[in-house]
Amino acid sequence: MAFDKVWVLAEVADGKPTGTTLELLTKAREIGGAVEAWTWGGEGSAVAATLGAYGATKVYDTGDLGGALPGVPVAAAMAAQVQGGNAPTAILAATSYDGRDIAGRLSAKLDVGVLTNVVGLSDDGTSEHAVFGGTTVVKAAFTGNPPYLFLVRPKSFAAEESGGGAAEVTTVEVPDAGATNAAKIVQRHVEERIGPKLDEAAVVVSGGRGLGEAEKFSMIEELAKLLKGAPGASRAIVDAGWVPYSYQVGQTGKTVKPTVYIACGISGATQHMVGMKGAKNIVAINKDQEAPIFSIADLGIVGDVHKVLPKVIEALQSRA
Amino acid sequence: MNVVVCVKQIPDPATPGKLDPNTKTLVREGKLILDDSDAYGVEMALQLADKAGGGEVTLVSMAPNEEVGGLRTALAMGAAKAILVSDESLKGADALTTAKVLAAAIKRAEPDLVIAATESTDGYTGTTPVQVAELLGLPAVTFAKHVEIDGSTVKVDRQTEAGYDEVECPLPALVTVTAGVVEPRYPSFKGIMAAKGKPVDTLKVGDLGIEAPAVGQQVVDVAAAEERQAGEIVVDEGDAHERVVAFLEQLKVI
Ligand SMILES: Cc1cc2nc3c(=O)[nH]c(=O)nc-3n(C[C@H](O)[C@H](O)[C@H](O)COP(=O)(O)OP(=O)(O)OC[C@H]3O[C@@H](n4cnc5c(N)ncnc54)[C@H](O)[C@@H]3O)c2cc1C
Ligand SMILES: Nc1ncnc2c1ncn2[C@@H]1O[C@H](COP(=O)(O)O)[C@@H](O)[C@H]1O
Numbered sequence: 109m110a111f112d113k114v115w116v117l118a119e120v121a122d123g124k125p126t127g128t129t130l131e132l133l134t135k136a137r138e139i140g141g142a143v144e145a146w147t148w149g150g151e152g153s154a155v156a157a158t159l160g161a162y163g164a165t166k167v168y169d170t171g172d173l174g175g176a177l178p179g180v181p182v183a184a185a186m187a188a189q190v191q192g193g194n195a196p197t198a199i200l201a202a203t204s205y206d207g208r209d210i211a212g213r214l215s216a217k218l219d220v221g222v223l224t225n226v227v228g229l230s231d232d233g234t235s236e237h238a239v240f241g242g243t244t245v246v247k248a249a250f251t252g253n254p255p256y257l258f259l260v261r262p263k264s265f266a267a268e269e270s271g272g273g274a275a276e277v278t279t280v281e282v283p284d285a286g287a288t289n290a291a292k293i294v295q296r297h298v299e300e301r302i303g304p305k306l307d308e309a310a311v312v313v314s315g316g317r318g319l320g321e322a323e324k325f326s327m328i329e330e331l332a333k334l335l336k337g338a339p340g341a342s343r344a345i346v347d348a349g350w351v352p353y354s355y356q357v358g359q360t361g362k363t364v365k366p367t368v369y370i371a372c373g374i375s376g377a378t379q380h381m382v383g384m385k386g387a388k389n390i391v392a393i394n395k396d397q398e399a400p401i402f403s404i405a406d407l408g409i410v411g412d413v414h415k416v417l418p419k420v421i422e423a424l425q426s427r428a
Numbered sequence: 429m430n431v432v433v434c435v436k437q438i439p440d441p442a443t444p445g446k447l448d449p450n451t452k453t454l455v456r457e458g459k460l461i462l463d464d465s466d467a468y469g470v471e472m473a474l475q476l477a478d479k480a481g482g483g484e485v486t487l488v489s490m491a492p493n494e495e496v497g498g499l500r501t502a503l504a505m506g507a508a509k510a511i512l513v514s515d516e517s518l519k520g521a522d523a524l525t526t527a528k529v530l531a532a533a534i535k536r537a538e539p540d541l542v543i544a545a546t547e548s549t550d551g552y553t554g555t556t557p558v559q560v561a562e563l564l565g566l567p568a569v570t571f572a573k574h575v576e577i578d579g580s581t582v583k584v585d586r587q588t589e590a591g592y593d594e595v596e597c598p599l600p601a602l603v604t605v606t607a608g609v610v611e612p613r614y615p616s617f618k619g620i621m622a623a624k625g626k627p628v629d630t631l632k633v634g635d636l637g638i639e640a641p642a643v644g645q646q647v648v649d650v651a652a653a654e655e656r657q658a659g660e661i662v663v664d665e666g667d668a669h670e671r672v673v674a675f676l677e678q679l680k681v682i
Contacts, residue, residue: 121590180568212554212557213558221643224552225553226474246651251643282436287565291595296590352591354589360547368681370672381568388680393668402661408661416672
């Protein structure tokens with residue numbers, strides 16, 4: 109089986125399609141005939157060139173959503189197209205805040221299931237899923253009628269340009285979704301970050317509970333800065349309020365694939381490792397020789413972060 | 429204010445998960461416990477009902493073999509009662525099927541607010557709650573890191589890629605909570621004793637007035653993921669930092 113037409117949910121951040129969007133478009137081209145993208149928030153025209161360069165021939169744009177969370181209105185617009193006869197074989201969305209909301213809504217509207225945590229997808233219609241914290245790979249397939257919904261984990265596919273021209277933008281109407289569309293954003297808060305983005309950085313230095321206290325995270329930031337990398341964190345210290353959620357690496361946080369990942373005072377729970385074990389090289393510093401993180405580290409240092417890290421920082425500073 | 433919390437009962441995550449080699453569905457045998465992710469929802473619900481000065485917290489769960497282990501924990505935390513749907517026909521249910529069952533059960537409690545976790549520990553599809561909301565015709569605010577009720581409005585700080593959004597939504601509504609939204613309480617001895625006498629309404633799919641929903645997906649293969657090999661382990665004797673620096677040099681990141 110091949111996918112005739114594939115729709116990709118194109119998320120836009122800072123005026124550009126996200127990295128995962130480009131990964132999904134590349135994959136869609138590989139498995140499908142026609143590739144079309146969906147955008148919302150009123151930036152369809154601004155991103156049509158990039159979406160086209162990665163293979164989309166058409167962009168469906170819902171326009172500005174008037175402060176509504178995208179889940180309901182975007183799914184309603186998509187469902188209206190499908191029910192009106194314009195149906196794709198597959199719909200690819202990222203495992204992201206809005207991707208999950210839209211896919212969930214659409215699934216219930218169209219009465220079709222969603223295959224989630226997808227890390228592989230082939231044109232015979234089977235998908236691969238990382239389960240049990242990434243220790244097991246399951247292959248699955250839909251048994252019913254299309255459209256098939258896939259929620260794909262970021263960094264599962266490479267992004268490659270197709271050299272296509274700008275996609276044609278079609279404005280689609282958002283049907284009135286009544287009470288379901290009542291959630292409205294009243295204020296946005298952007299957390300300042302310096303240096304490269306966590307999921308794009310070549311070096312990621314992450315800290316965990318082994319740092320002992322929030323103040324000690326400054327060592328992680330310092331080392332990340334010296335390596336022109338990004339600081340990251342385990343969920344334990346995000347939940348403890350030491351750092352914002354946007355720093356979290358793992359199943360419920362970011363998936364990172366840097367050249368080097370340096371885990372400091374992190375035990376290596378499966379939910380953490382699923383987000384970083386795709387790194388090319390892993391360094392772990394942990395005082396417990398039995399810590400699971402050592403089972404995947406290329407260089408494991410059994411030691412105290414409070415002793416090792418300051419010395420690494422000092423050595424790098426003296427080289428600068 | 430009446431709050432329903434969707435609570436999943438799962439095998440202890442400390443023991444690794446298993447797939448049945450024949451049916452290729454998750455093995456759910458032995459005792460099930462309250463999913464840690466849902467303990468946050470239970471706590472949130474208890475605090476909101478308390479602040480609203482009345483109303484009940486009802487648990488809704490779908491689980492095999494009339495399992496109540498996890499429900500008792502949540503009842504011991506302070507929930508008033510539970511609705512449990514347990515039916516042979518639900519074996520291997522996908523998220524949409526689960527959502528259909530949960531939605532039908534939730535309807536019975538006529539809640540002002542439905543709370544679920546952003547994702548479960550064992551399945552982590554993260555779609556069930558939104559599917560429930562759509563089936564019930566409710567608005568939803570997902571990824572809540574702070575929740576407040578102001579009259580008939582729920583105010584949520586919703587996590588985003590860039591930070592967070594303040595979102596407002598009229599009730600009734602569904603909210604999914606992240607870990608860290610509140611600190612779950614430990615059940616007290618009194619709570620544990622009281623939980624034993626709290627009502628658990630155990631239903632079959634037929635009791636909900638719906639047919640066993642069809643599952644539209646299947647697992648076709650299971651394999652162990654490629655494992656990363658462990659590299660060199662160095663015990664720090666005061667000079668391990670040199671190894672780190674040398675390693676970074678070799679990779680040309682410095
Ligand atoms: C549904 C679900 C989703 C989850 N998602 C995520 C996720 O996305 N990301 C994530 O990270 N976690 C996630 N978790 C949590 C995960 O299971 C772990 O609880 C968490 O990763 C542990 O963080 P940690 O390694 O910092 O803390 P711990 O497990 O407490 O480990 C601390 C480590 O520090 C070491 N240590 C202590 N002192 C020192 C010292 N002085 N020097 C050196 N080492 C020291 C200890 O030996 C220990 O190994 C999730 C859990 C669930 C249930
Ligand atoms: N079988 C179930 N019984 C009760 N609640 C559930 C069930 N499955 C999922 N949920 C709810 O939906 C959330 C997300 O689950 P999931 O979609 O599996 O990631 C869970 O944390 C629960 O709040």
